[in-house]
Amino acid sequence: MANEQNEQAQDLSSEQAAQNNEQFQAEDIEQVADAGVEDLKAQISKLEESLKLEKARTANAVYEAQKSVERIQRESEKHKETVLEKFAKELLDSVDNLERAIQAAGDQETPLLEGVKLTLKSLLTTLEKFGVVEADTQNGFNADLHQAVGIDPNAKANQIGTVLQKGYTLNGRLLRPAMVMVGQ
Incomplete structure (x- = not known):
């Protein structure tokens, strides 16, 4: 009977130990789970911040790349x-020379003069x-397009009398001003 009581006491204490062990394990699991959840939430928060930063960096890099492409295109x-x-400008010298050749030929219509005219x-x-x-x-005279180099007594005031050299524009911008003589 004493053995039976000892065995029962041992069974009870082993049952209590098992229950306590289970209770500690459950508490440990809860603590680990609570700690794990908190760690995971902190990690998620940190990753979200990192993602925001990387998105901002990526957007900035894309913006800079677009600006670089636009700048390169403008350049x-x-x-x-x-x-x-x-x-x-270099070709205008050839135009001037061909016009001088036509003026020098005078009124004589020759095949050479005709060829020069066609070339011009x-x-x-x-x-x-x-x-x-x-x-x-x-x-009339326009200071943006013409360069006055003298006075023409036969021309009216602010009118171009003689064109010494033709002027040219390139897509609306002045390439070479016309050299003219203007009336007073």
Whole structure:
């Protein structure tokens, strides 16, 4: 009987120990779960902040890339305009020389003169295709388009009397001013 009581006492204490152990394990699991949930929430919060930062960096990088592309395109267009302007200015010397050759030939219509006229016409047509046109000298003196180099006594006041050298514009911008003599 004493053995039975001892066994029962041992069974009771092992049952209590098992219950206590289960209780501690449940509390540990709850603590771990609570701690895990809090850690996970903190980690999620940290990751969300990191994601916001990375999204902002990405948006900024995209913006900078777009601005760089736009700047490069503007610079490219400006460079094209500059190159076309230089090229057109050089061709204007050839136009002037062909016009002088036609004036020097006088009134004699020769095949050579006809060839020079056709060459000049072809060159002017090509220049017009690229936006190079003769500056207007018919509508009076305009300081934006003309350069007065002398006074023409036969011309009316503020009117162009003699055109010494034709002026040209490129896409609406002055390429070379016309050298003119103006009346007083």
